[in-house]
Amino acid sequence: MKKTTMLTMFLMLVIFSTASAHTALMSCFDEGDGTVTCEGGFSDGSSASGVKFLIEQNGKTVMETKMNEYSEVTFEKPSGSYQAVFNAGEGHKVYVDGEDIVE
Amino acid sequence: MKNIVLTLALTILWCSNSFAHFQMLYTPESALNTGSKIELRHVFTHPFADEHTMDMGKQHDSKENNPVEAFYVINKGKKKDLLGSLKAITWKGNHNSGAAYQSQYKAKRMGDHLFVMQPAPYYEANEEAYIQQITKMVINVAGAPTDWDKELGLKAEIVPLTKPYSIWTGSTFSGIVKSNGKPVPFAEIEVEFLNRDVDLAANAMGKAYVEAPHDSFVTMGIKADQDGKFTFGIPKAGWWGFCALGAGSDTEYKGKELSQDAVIWVQAKDMK
Numbered sequence: 481m482k483k484t485t486m487l488t489m490f491l492m493l494v495i496f497s498t499a500s501a502h503t504a505l506m507s508c509f510d511e512g513d514g515t516v517t518c519e520g521g522f523s524d525g526s527s528a529s530g531v532k533f534l535i536e537q538n539g540k541t542v543m544e545t546k547m548n549e550y551s552e553v554t555f556e557k558p559s560g561s562y563q564a565v566f567n568a569g570e571g572h573k574v575y576v577d578g579e580d581i582v583e
Numbered sequence: 584m585k586n587i588v589l590t591l592a593l594t595i596l597w598c599s600n601s602f603a604h605f606q607m608l609y610t611p612e613s614a615l616n617t618g619s620k621i622e623l624r625h626v627f628t629h630p631f632a633d634e635h636t637m638d639m640g641k642q643h644d645s646k647e648n649n650p651v652e653a654f655y656v657i658n659k660g661k662k663k664d665l666l667g668s669l670k671a672i673t674w675k676g677n678h679n680s681g682a683a684y685q686s687q688y689k690a691k692r693m694g695d696h697l698f699v700m701q702p703a704p705y706y707e708a709n710e711e712a713y714i715q716q717i718t719k720m721v722i723n724v725a726g727a728p729t730d731w732d733k734e735l736g737l738k739a740e741i742v743p744l745t746k747p748y749s750i751w752t753g754s755t756f757s758g759i760v761k762s763n764g765k766p767v768p769f770a771e772i773e774v775e776f777l778n779r780d781v782d783l784a785a786n787a788m789g790k791a792y793v794e795a796p797h798d799s800f801v802t803m804g805i806k807a808d809q810d811g812k813f814t815f816g817i818p819k820a821g822w823w824g825f826c827a828l829g830a831g832s833d834t835e836y837k838g839k840e841l842s843q844d845a846v847i848w849v850q851a852k853d854m855k
Contacts, residue, residue, distance in 0.1 A: 507693035507725035509618050519693040521727030550659075580617070583691075 502526065504572035508564055510557065510583045517554045518576065520547045520566045527551050534565040603773040603802040604637065604707070605630050605824045606716035606846050608700050609781060613722045613748035613850040618691035621722065622783050625651070625684040625700060626674045630777040630824055631801045633788045636674055636681030640703035643713075644837065648682050649703030656688065657697040659729050665698075675787035677779075685786065694729030696722045699737070704836045712840040715833070716826065720848045721747045736764045739831030739845035747849040750817055756849050757814040759807075760827040766811030770827045774803040774815055777822035792821070817851040824848050 508518040520528030528551035535543035535558060542562070547553055558578070566574040609624040627637040640648035654665045665686065674683035690696050698720045704713035717739045721731045723746070734742045744757040760770035780789030795801045807813040807827070817823060824846060831843025 503726070505693070505725050505727045507618060507727075509691045519725075519727075521693060521725075521729075523726055523728070525728040 504568045504574050506566035506574040508576050508581045512583045515554050516557050518564050520551045532567040536563045606718040608718045608720040615724045618724050620689045623686045631775045633677045633779050636676035638682040641706050643706040651702050653701040657730050672786050693725045694727045695731045697730045713836040714842050716844045716846045718846040723748045739843045741845045741847040750851040752820045752851045752853045755814050755816050760811040760830050762830050762832050767830045768809045770807040770830050772805050773826045775824050820851050820853045822850050
């Protein structure tokens with residue numbers, strides 16, 4: 481029992497130190513053809529493939545998908561204001577405003 | 584007496600030309616928060632003293648300068664040829680002007696953009712020899728590291744062990760001098776600070792930032808260790824050039840001696 485508790489604590493520490501050591505990152509650009517590409521990543525260079533990606537408008541999620549094998553998402557540019565959200569879990573979310581996304 | 588004066592004059596002339604040549608691959612900002620179009624300048628000069636700007640690609644047997652041999656960028660492992668983006672310009676140094684190039688690059692994708700410039704060998708008449716400096720420079724968009732530490736197997740190359748765009752003033756830069764992928768033990772490395780305000784609009788060097796207390800501070804000489812590795816403490820914010828002399832495998836060009844050097848540029852920032 482004691483061993484299991486210690487192992488759990490050790491594993492939790494490992495997970496905690498890994499999770500806090502890097503920063504979630506996202507950069508988006510307008511493709512100029514009515515679509516936008518967002519690229520995700522982490523400060524340690526690890527892949528963002530499979531990380532949740534959302535488009536929010538007025539606080540509501542209007543699109544939800546996952547970053548592809550190249551850690552990218554390309555989507556139709558929504559009309560009106562919107563936010564692109566890279567959601568890699570608590571403390572690892574990045575928001576980019578649509579108006580800051582240029583060609 | 585005449586001979587003494589002549590000797591003195593020649594000594595002064597020789598000394599003033601003995602500062603290090605550096606192939607510059609300049610852009611104002613290497614750490615970009617978002618993707619943007621950047622300006623690049625390609626100048627063969629002495630970045631600290633700026634006492635002479637060389638004509639890139641100058642030949643001993645022709646009045647025409649030879650064109651740049653290679654210029655490309657690597658982002659997320661993809662190589663893009665940029666030779667066609669180069670436009671010939673005349674770069675105005677504080678003492679003379681020289682043949683150089685300008686270009687623009689759209690750094691829209693996230694990650695590292697690793698630039699490589701391989702100019703044609705330059706004929707240095709004072710030494711009756713050619714110099715070719717294979718030059719690397721890295722910019723980053725949005726902080727994700729992707730290509731900065733890639734080893735390209737160049738004939739002469741400095742492979743960085745520190746991100747070249749992410750250096751605080753007072754910290755260090757480390758790299759390994761390599762030739763065709765193999766470390767160059769005890770490589771001789773020259774280090775210079777880009778000591779000039781660069782005027783992109785006028786394609787000119789501006790005023791000096793600092794003065795050297797002694798000639799040995801203009802071009803600092805350091806050596807790599809037995810594994811080709813070196814570390815240098817960066818004392819001031821700005822661009823710093825590292826040049827591994829004669830590290831390359833080519834030693835002759837047009838029947839003359841060739842020094843094939845590896846150059847890398849790094850940019851330090853103040854903590855404020």
